[in-house]
Amino acid sequence: QSALTQPPSASGSLGQxxxxxxxxxxxxxxxxxxxxxxxxxxxxxxxxxxxEVNQRPSGVPDRFSGSKSGNMASLVVSGLRPEDEATxxxxxYAGRNEMIFGGGTKLTVx
Amino acid sequence: xVQLMQSGGELRRPGASVRVSCRASGYLLTAxxxxxxxxxxxQGLEWIGWINPNSGxxxxxxxxxxxxxxxxxxxxxxxxxxxxxxxxxDTATYYCARDEYRFLRYYFEYWGQxxxxxxxx
Numbered sequence: 001q002s003a004l005t006q007p008p009s010a011s012g013s014l015g016q017x018x019x020x021x022x023x024x025x026x027x028x029x030x031x032x033x034x035x036x037x038x039x040x041x042x043x044x045x046x047x048x049x050x051x052e053v054n055q056r057p058s059g060v061p062d063r064f065s066g067s068k069s070g071n072m073a074s075l076v077v078s079g080l081r082p083e084d085e086a087t088x089x090x091x092x093y094a095g096r097n098e099m100i101f102g103g104g105t106k107l108t109v110x
Numbered sequence: 111x112v113q114l115m116q117s118g119g120e121l122r123r124p125g126a127s128v129r130v131s132c133r134a135s136g137y138l139l140t141a142x143x144x145x146x147x148x149x150x151x152x153q154g155l156e157w158i159g160w161i162n163p164n165s166g167x168x169x170x171x172x173x174x175x176x177x178x179x180x181x182x183x184x185x186x187x188x189x190x191x192x193x194x195x196x197x198x199x200d201t202a203t204y205y206c207a208r209d210e211y212r213f214l215r216y217y218f219e220y221w222g223q224x225x226x227x228x229x230x231x
Contacts (some may be wrong), residue, residue, distance in 0.1 A: 045222070099145070
């Protein structure tokens with residue numbers, strides 16, 4: 001099973017918004033509400049930012065939001081801050097009790 | 111507080127096997143599924159599989175079936191992942207990651223610190 005498709009990089013200026021896409025198929029993203037997003041800084045373990053398409057764990061700023069349309073999920077980071085610079089991964093349930101991740105998007109804050 | 115403490119880094123020869131352990135504290139091990147995820151150097155995340163620490167039931171990604179095993183020792187709140195037939199492609203940092211209460215929801219709020227495994231002759 002191939003990884004979900006994410007753009008390798010994205011960028012935005014301080015205070016602006018950026019959207020990161022995650023494209024899958026009807027077998028994973030399109031067929032499941034178990035879509036999640038992770039932020040990873042170099043040398044650190046991933047941190048969940050969004051789960052079940054658009055839910056934010058306690059402690060995650062509301063500048064982070066998620067959505068899904070068809071086979072594509074999106075993560076929006078608004079009001080960009082320097083600490084948002086990281087690599088972001090999407091993940092999705094892929095059927096048959098399996099999970100799949102995207103290839104990751106490196107976000108640069110200008 | 112919830113903590114997942116993993117065993118230390120490992121160096122193995124090609125063809126060998128490795129065990130990575132993950133000790134849970136701050137919650138009841140048997141109440142939450144545990145997943146294993148790996149990340150090769152400079153690469154993305156790759157899901158390996160999960161274990162239900164209550165029943166011992168497991169499920170693995172197709173590419174790992176036949177050479178991965180996951181077990182648990184509830185007496186010490188620890189899950190283990192064994193990977194055999196190692197090749198250089200298995201060089202990666204391996205993470206344990208906890209799912210949510212009782213049911214699989216395929217997101218991970220708690221992660222171990224990662225265990226680097228290097229496969230080299």
